[in-house]
Each structure stands twice: as C-alpha cells, then as structure tokens.
Amino acid sequence: MKRNTIILIVVALVALWYLFGRDNAATNDNSTDDTDTQTANDDEHGKGWKRDSAKFDQTEIFIPLDPNSPKNQLPQAVSLRQYAPAPQNQGEQGSCTGWASSYAARTILASVSQGIDPNNTAFSPSYTFNQEHGDGCNGAIMYDVLEMLKKSGTLPMADFPYNPRTCSRQPNSAERQQAKNHRILGFNRLTNGQDFNINMAAMKQNIAKGAPVLIGMPVGGSIEKLMQAGNQGLWNPSQRDYSGLEEFRGGNYDGSGLGGHAMCVIGYDDKKFGGAVEIQNSWGKEFGENGFFWMKYDDFKSFCMEAYGLFPMASAKADPNKEFQVSLGLPINKSDSYLTFRNKTGLTFETTRIFPLGTKFKVEITNTTPCYAYVIGQETDGSSYTLFPYTAKHSPYIGIVGTRIFPEKSSLQLDNIGNKDVIAILLSKEALDIEGIKNTVSQNRSGTYEAKVRQALGNKLIATQNLTFTTDQMINVSAGKTDKSVIAIVMEINKK
Structure with a gap:
C-alpha cells in the first residue's frame, strides 16, 4: 500500500512538472537569449x-x-x-x-x-x-x-x-x-x-x-x-x-x-x-x-x-458642373512679393512693370481640381525647353490638390539676354505628350508664343471665351463647362 502511494505521488509530480515546469524551463531558456529573435x-x-x-x-x-x-x-x-x-x-x-x-x-x-x-x-x-x-x-x-x-x-x-x-x-x-x-x-x-x-x-x-x-x-x-x-x-x-x-x-x-x-x-x-x-x-x-x-x-x-x-478618387457628392479652377503666380525669392501681371491679349499675360535683371523667382500653381501640370519656356533662339516635369521620372499629375512651387530646390532667374522672358503653363484634365508639344512649338518659327502653343494643343485647348480671368498677386483662371481639356496661360516677363 505504501509502495502504491509512493508511485502515485511520483506520477503526480511528473504530471505537474510536465504541465508547469516544462513551460517555466522554456521561459527560462528564452530569458538567456534575445526575445526579439525571429521565432x-x-x-x-x-x-x-x-x-x-x-x-x-x-x-x-x-x-x-x-x-x-x-x-x-x-x-x-x-x-x-x-x-x-x-x-x-x-x-x-x-x-x-x-x-x-x-x-x-x-x-x-x-x-x-x-x-x-x-x-x-x-x-x-x-x-x-x-x-x-x-x-x-x-x-x-x-x-x-x-x-x-x-x-x-x-x-x-x-x-x-x-x-x-x-x-x-x-x-x-x-x-x-x-x-x-x-x-x-x-x-x-x-x-x-x-x-x-x-x-x-x-x-x-x-x-x-x-x-x-x-x-x-x-x-x-x-x-x-x-x-x-x-x-x-x-x-x-x-x-x-x-x-x-x-x-x-x-x-x-x-x-x-x-x-x-x-x-x-x-x-x-x-x-x-x-x-x-x-x-x-x-x-x-x-x-x-x-x-x-x-x-x-x-x-x-x-x-x-x-x-x-x-490617386484619390472623385467624391460621389462632387458637383459634375464644378468649374476647372487654377491660380498661377511667380513669387519673388526671399520676399512676400510676386511678379504681377495684366492680361495683354487672349491667353497672354505680361508683367505690369519691368523687373531688374537677376531677379530670382519660382512658379506657383494652386489647383482645386485634380489635373496634370506642365511648364515650358522659350529660349532666345525661339526654341522651347521643359521646366516641369523636371525629368521623365517626375509625375505631372497633381491629384493631391493645393499649392505647389516649381522648381522645388532651385529658382528661375531673369538673365541679361533680351528684354523679355516667356513661359507657358499648361493645366490639363488628361495626360499630355509634353515632349511632342514642346517640339511642335519649337519647330514653329513664326507668330507669337501663344499662337505656337495654340497650334500645338489643337482641339484640346479650352477656348478663351470659355475662360474667366481675374488678377491680383496671382492669375486666377476658371473654365466653364466644356468638352475641351487644357487651360494654357502664356506669361511674358519684361526685364531690363
């Protein structure tokens, strides 16, 4: 009887160790190692x-x-x-x-x-x-x-x-x-x-x-x-x-x-x-x-x-007749001032005064509607260059709406060649072949920069009569309902 009791006690102890002691032993083993190892x-x-x-x-x-x-x-x-x-x-x-x-x-x-x-x-x-x-x-x-x-x-x-x-x-x-x-x-x-x-x-x-x-x-x-x-x-x-x-x-x-x-x-x-x-x-x-x-x-x-x-998706509550609105400006570096513009003719705006050579500035675009943004400029020989997108790797899509500055880490500067610098800003509801547009503008050697841009954009361009302009520090543009897709603004900067 005593022998059976001893056996039962031993069995009970073994069972207790199996249930509790083994887990504690595993815990103690882990405690000697870094618990952050992959398990x-x-x-x-x-x-x-x-x-x-x-x-x-x-x-x-x-x-x-x-x-x-x-x-x-x-x-x-x-x-x-x-x-x-x-x-x-x-x-x-x-x-x-x-x-x-x-x-x-x-x-x-x-x-x-x-x-x-x-x-x-x-x-x-x-x-x-x-x-x-x-x-x-x-x-x-x-x-x-x-x-x-x-x-x-x-x-x-x-x-x-x-x-x-x-x-x-x-x-x-x-x-x-x-x-x-x-x-x-x-x-x-x-x-x-x-x-x-x-x-x-x-x-x-x-x-x-x-x-x-x-x-x-x-x-x-x-x-x-x-x-x-x-x-x-x-x-x-x-x-x-x-x-x-x-x-x-x-x-x-x-x-x-x-x-x-x-x-x-x-x-x-x-x-x-x-x-x-x-x-x-x-x-x-x-x-x-x-x-x-x-x-x-x-x-x-x-x-x-x-x-x-x-890219965010359009809200189901969005007004389908909402106007395509953008604001464009050229802020002067280290200043609260902007190069100010007045409407010259059609889609062309010129500065309200002559700005000194060496003036440094950037391009500011504020959009309330998702769109694609492009900026091209005219060289002194009449050809064009792309200011934005900076490279083929940079996205022209500005679907996160708000205010952007171009270029981000550098500036544009009025040089000492000629008496006028010209850039064009294109805002589009769809992606554009900006290299093709730039090349078409460059190859056209006659007419104003606006005329060249108009020809390059063709029937994608929103007509002037469908646009509303106001100017303060910025050029504010609103497009009425239209099946056309591109707002184009030409900016002439007088310099001396």
Whole structure:
C-alpha cells in the first residue's frame, strides 16, 4: 500500500512538472537569449512583399505640396480607420500585397469617395495577388500589383473570396470585365526626389486628402510582441531588428531574420508617441490595436523601403458642373512679393512693370481640381525647353490638390539676354505628350508664343471665351463647362 502511494505521488509530480515546469524551463531558456529573435511563431504570419528597386525606381515621383505655404497647413493628426475594412488574417500565404492594395487601400478609396461602409464593399486580395504572385504563392512585387489595379481593376471580396490554402483561381472573362469598374486612377512613389528616402511630408499630404499609402518594409523580430495581450499597439524595433535591417538592405534576406511585408498606412499623429504613423496589417485582429499598429516617424523612415501614394478618387457628392479652377503666380525669392501681371491679349499675360535683371523667382500653381501640370519656356533662339516635369521620372499629375512651387530646390532667374522672358503653363484634365508639344512649338518659327502653343494643343485647348480671368498677386483662371481639356496661360516677363 505504501509502495502504491509512493508511485502515485511520483506520477503526480511528473504530471505537474510536465504541465508547469516544462513551460517555466522554456521561459527560462528564452530569458538567456534575445526575445526579439525571429521565432517559429513569426513564420506563421504570412508576408510576401518582394523588393524590386528597379521597378520602384521607374515609378513616377510625386510632387508634394509646398510645405512652407500657409495655404497647405496640415492637421496634426489624420486617420482613415473609419474608412478601412476590418483587418483580417492572410494566414501563411504570401499575399500581403493583395491585402494591402486591393483589400485595404482600394476599399478605403471607395469608402472615402462614395461614403459607403467599407465592410460592405471590401475588395478581394486574391483577385490581384492570384494573377501576380510568384512561385508557390510566396509573394509579389508591389509595382506589378498596382499596375494591374490601374489597368485591370479588382473585384469585391464577395465576388472573389480569399482562400488561404491556394492562389490558383483565375478570373473568367466576365469577372475580368466587371473588375474594370474598380480600377484605380494611378499611383506615384513618395520619395525625396530621385533617391529612395521616403518623403514624410508627401505621405502625410496624401493621407490628409483621403488617399492611403502602400508600403513595403522588412518586419519580424520584436514586432511579434504586438501579438501579446496588453501591448500599446506600437512597434519599437529593437537593436537586433536594426541589425537585421542592415542585412536586409544589403540583400542578405535569409540572414536578416526579417521578411518583406506589404501594408497600408492609414493615418498619422504628430503627438502620439512623439509622432507616429498608423498602419493596417493583415495578421488578424489579435495583432496590435485590433489589427492596426503604430510606428514612430524615425523608425518608419528607417524601415520603409517603398511607399506608393494612390490617386484619390472623385467624391460621389462632387458637383459634375464644378468649374476647372487654377491660380498661377511667380513669387519673388526671399520676399512676400510676386511678379504681377495684366492680361495683354487672349491667353497672354505680361508683367505690369519691368523687373531688374537677376531677379530670382519660382512658379506657383494652386489647383482645386485634380489635373496634370506642365511648364515650358522659350529660349532666345525661339526654341522651347521643359521646366516641369523636371525629368521623365517626375509625375505631372497633381491629384493631391493645393499649392505647389516649381522648381522645388532651385529658382528661375531673369538673365541679361533680351528684354523679355516667356513661359507657358499648361493645366490639363488628361495626360499630355509634353515632349511632342514642346517640339511642335519649337519647330514653329513664326507668330507669337501663344499662337505656337495654340497650334500645338489643337482641339484640346479650352477656348478663351470659355475662360474667366481675374488678377491680383496671382492669375486666377476658371473654365466653364466644356468638352475641351487644357487651360494654357502664356506669361511674358519684361526685364531690363
């Protein structure tokens, strides 16, 4: 009897150790190591952003609003969370690009523009991902997914459900036709000029206008803490994460302990955590704040390698008869003054006085309607040159409306050749072949600059009688209802 009692006690002790002691031992083992290492748990979270610097580089660069203009003051905090569909879990499939672009961003655009419940109109991550994924459903290139959204569109989740076990389903011809109704207008990359450093001002400007931002970044390590109860919803990357980041940037993806992941930035707050961005993830509601999380500005700038702004969509409440309005001016450097103009004839404006040689100035454009902007100028030999877009990589589309300054980092200057400088500003509802227009103007050696511009634009030009002008510091132009698409203003600057 005593022997049986002893055996029972031993069995009970072994059982207790198995239930509690083993877990404690595992905890103690982990405590001797860095808890930010990538774990098997981390591998359960699907990622799938495939970094492609060449394709990111070929994406047109967004031209931000002038951050120094009082006309462009941004709120201290903006969140599009109310327009976002409820975060879901992509599972182990590498479909994050589909979740970030079609499910999150495209749904937000629809909800913002149409005022509809995002959960009733959420778009399918599978529609885009299934057509753009790599081998074995292991990921996709963000640029390719966005190009597809622009050219082919997507479908609602209800019409093309997500299946975490396969990415083999392809749309039929009827579904492809239906998807075209849900295309995006376009996208830019949000970087500082031609480098890959993320332009935070540009990103905040997009979000403030209701346009979400798609990002690609390496994640892992300490981000797993956001799966734990009681987390603040803030990812504070550890030193080990930063070491992994350097490996990842250098191309050592396997050795970095991090994985490429696409997500959607839906907000920012200049005060929260000292300044942070709000991000929607695709790892379920158990992650972070019900599927969302925050990153401090400095950490975000360090980790984010790709950022794309999606063109905002017209509001369903917008007046279809709203006039096409723009204001144009030439602010003088280091001054509150502008070169002032009066209407000379037709589409041509001349300065109200003669300005001294060496005067430095910029071009200012304020738009209230999304449009494309181009600036060309006349050389002394009668040929023309392009002032904007600066290069073929810079986007002429100014869909985030407001005030912009050209050039951003330099100035125009009245030189000592001749007594007049001439530029033309073209604002169009559709993209123009500016190189072709510039060459046509250059080849025309007779007539005024306005006449050359008129001839080059042909029947796209909005007639003078459909335009209303007022002048103060700026030339304010309003176009009445017309099927034409281009406002052209020629500015003659008298100098001596």
